[in-house]
Amino acid sequence: MKKLFVLMITILSLSAVLVACNGKDKDSSDKGKEDGNSSSGKAEKQEIVMNAGSEPPAIDPALATDTTSGWVLDHIFEGLYTRDKNGSAVPGLAEKTEISEDGKKYIFTIRDGAKWSDGSPLTANDFEFAWKHVLNPDTGSSFAFYLYYLVGAEEYNKGNAKAEDVGVKALDEKTLEVTLNEPLGYFETLLTMWTFYPVKEELVAGNENWSAEAKTYVSNGPFKMTAWEHDSEVVIEKNNEYYDKDSVNLDKITFKMVGEATTYYQMYKTGELDFIKSLPTDVIESEKDKDDFEIVPYYGTYMYMFNVEKEPFTNEKVRKAFGMSIDREVLTENVTLAGETPAYGMVPVGADSPEGDFRAVGGDYFEENLDKAKKLLAEGMAEEGWTTLPEVTLLYNTDENHKKIAEAVQEMFKKNIGVDIKLANQEWKTYLETTKAHNFQMARMGWIGLFVDPVVNLDYYLGDSPNNRTGWVNEDFDRLMAESKVEQDTAKRYELLHQAEEVLMTDFPMMPIYFYTNTYLMNKNIKDAAKFVNRFPFMKWAEVTEK
Known part of the structure; x- marks a missing residue:
């Protein structure tokens, strides 16, 4: 079994790290929208309930450092690059990417139809603001160092340079120029991290509490936040302003916050939860041969x-x-x-x-x-x-x-x-x-x-x-x-x-x-959940089939 896990990880990781070698010009045709394997018997109610385990400490791309917050963020935001069903980095909001001969300069063209969940246009300026917001020493981002690959980023974050010295600049509303200190072979993969997500400048600037409540939350991913009852649940629903909304089948995902393993296991067994991770160790033996159990x-x-x-x-x-x-x-x-x-x-x-x-x-x-x-x-x-x-x-x-x-x-x-x-x-x-x-x-x-x-x-x-x-x-x-x-x-x-x-x-x-x-139990009627080696299941393509 251990050898099998090693093989599985190696195969999956290859797809994730080798994507950066595909060439210098990438366009939306590379996105690779695979045909799904879902059943034709699609359920009328496209809603699922998953257990996050705890309150997400920070559902803010600049401040999140943990997998729980990141799991929610990955569903409600999207960056210049995103992941396909296999976990490989593919163009997201970047419709086209041009890379200089020396590998240090990237020109990203923001795709047509890029919008915020409130319907307003998403522009290259939102990326420039977001990245500089992460680097701003006053923001206090623990993940700011992931942007140090950009010219001037480390100096600005440490108070030794100005924001305008950082190598990210919106040339116009559709064009973003990024300059690196040195070529970086895995830069496209790096861009799939939530730290590189855009945020809406007019919402975030000067408002450190913008991400604390659902009513003030604006994002740009497959789903949008519609409710957040702290220490109880986060609710996200399909974002009809998302450019690729036709790929999204689920209407609603509820993330419950149940920390006690025996409790959330029983909630799954009684149908209150459709997905749980990190099973209680004393039930693994009894569950391991069932169709809804998986070790990943x-x-x-x-x-x-x-x-x-x-x-x-x-x-x-x-x-x-x-x-x-x-x-x-x-x-x-x-x-x-x-x-x-x-x-x-x-x-x-x-x-x-x-x-x-x-x-x-x-x-x-x-x-x-x-x-x-x-x-x-x-x-x-x-x-x-x-x-x-x-x-x-x-x-x-x-x-x-x-x-x-x-x-x-x-x-x-x-x-x-x-x-x-x-x-x-x-x-x-x-x-x-x-x-x-x-x-x-x-x-x-x-x-x-x-x-x-x-x-x-x-x-x-x-x-x-x-x-x-x-x-x-x-x-x-x-x-x-x-x-x-x-x-x-x-x-x-x-x-x-x-x-x-x-x-x-x-x-x-x-x-x-x-x-x-990771040990998972997932409702057998949920199809096409993407399972990556370094994230919890991604539900962009998932759907619920008839029982």
Whole structure:
């Protein structure tokens, strides 16, 4: 089964990363509207209810950093590029793309019929404003660094340049000029990220609360938000102003916010929900042979972060002792139960490189070794002058499966290296605020690649990345990552990324646990849901058939 998952991920990731090599001129004929496989027995009521699991912390393209917010955003917005049913980057609002000979300048032509959900025209100016809004230091976007590929973007975001110095400019209402520091082979794929979505300038400028309520929300994707009952549900409905509305079958999607796994599982079984993800581990065995169950690859890493500025994780040897003392095979085979792969590095299986899968080429950076773990723990304590280890609390966001993993890890630390730890949990939004403030010792985190490339996984630990909550800063790591982003020789680029990962795993500011899969239960009457390796199901083409 594990080999099958690796193969599935590799095939899907190839389609995602190789799209940028298709040529310099792209037009709407490349969009690839595949014929659907849906049944002719289309149900009269085209509505579905899915479980988001929690309140989306920020349904704002500039501020969203999590997969829950991103899942909603992907349905209600669209960028210059979007994804086809296979997950490959294809033109979205860009009807035509021209690329200069040196690969640094892009001219995007906005397609005819591009409108906001309120019926007003969407123009190139909206993209220029949106990208500069992300980069504006006052916005406080944690994902601003994804735009640093643009000329002047990093300087503006760090307060050392002006907005007009950034390499994005609307030449007229239909034409957007983008200038990069260096050629970027995966730029079209990067543009599918929500951070690059347009926003309506007259709505957003000077109104930081524009995205807080449905009544003030304007978007441009296949669906539009019509209701948001906080901590309960978000409702989106078909956007009839969307240029490709004929491809959209569903009239309404409701995202429920039920965090307790047993509860949302029962809601699915009673028909209150049409789709759930992350099944309770104790029901996987009974569900795995049913037609509505699926285990899907998911390009991400489940890990525990160490706060290197708080004892005892100020000591590298202590961090490594903790990392070596848990049995990942036991966790994945007896606790998580969804075919996950034990992780001994940051970059998951599924990213291609000239020599093969990046993870396979890089190999494992450490091993589970209890004797060595005990030795490192003793040495680390001696270096710090500790006769007893400072008290440790492991923080995780409220979730039944996270709790089970934390409890298993707690038992392993006690049994394997004689360390008692405490457990604490917080709701997702509070948890994000707590970890962002570095108010923890050891905390659970998952990082899903927003596109399939090692750079997006490793970027998490850049010294100036707002997503790096460990306090760890390493000049060699930052330098190698910077060099990889301008290196035009593909083999050299991947070698730099391998070197960067080695630096990360040598200092050990986090301990990887496993590489993700996702468990789904989806109503069998839902057809043509697109399932990508780094997103939850995308419902643009989905339809409900008769029972």
